[in-house]
Amino acid sequence: MLLMKDGKWKTLFDPAVGDTKGMKKKDDPVPVLKQGKHESDAHYLGRLHKEVEDELNKVEFSKKQRTELIPITEVKQSKKKRKAIKRLNEKRKEKRLRTIEKRLTGFEHLQDKVKFNEVVMAPPLQLTKPKMVFKKKLDQIHSLDKLLTT
Numbered sequence: 001m002l003l004m005k006d007g008k009w010k011t012l013f014d015p016a017v018g019d020t021k022g023m024k025k026k027d028d029p030v031p032v033l034k035q036g037k038h039e040s041d042a043h044y045l046g047r048l049h050k051e052v053e054d055e056l057n058k059v060e061f062s063k064k065q066r067t068e069l070i071p072i073t074e075v076k077q078s079k080k081k082r083k084a085i086k087r088l089n090e091k092r093k094e095k096r097l098r099t100i101e102k103r104l105t106g107f108e109h110l111q112d113k114v115k116f117n118e119v120v121m122a123p124p125l126q127l128t129k130p131k132m133v134f135k136k137k138l139d140q141i142h143s144l145d146k147l148l149t150t
Contacts, residue, residue, distance in 0.1 A: 112124065
């Protein structure tokens, strides 16, 4: 840039460098170069050729404008894909919780916690008896048995 001061032209910067000294531009992410499911070979090669041309034009333009292209190392995911991944993670958490609930029987609080190297003298005793084991069912006598007893 030239500036006129007191009838003389003064340069504010080196004209060989240009006004882009120290400017840096982040590079766009490189598109995926895979052939689509229903994409013909000719269409794929045409698309590939376009992408290569665009990249070469970017490099040429950056040299012309004296800017540095900083390659992007991390690939950004689209909002749609992030939401889909988030939903999938939520489903996995719910499924994990459901499987844990299915495994629970309701008697977890009654289990003995045996520590390592603990000696057990006898198996656990069952102190309660089942309800209908020792009761006789007098009401349900077979009809033939009634005839035999009389």
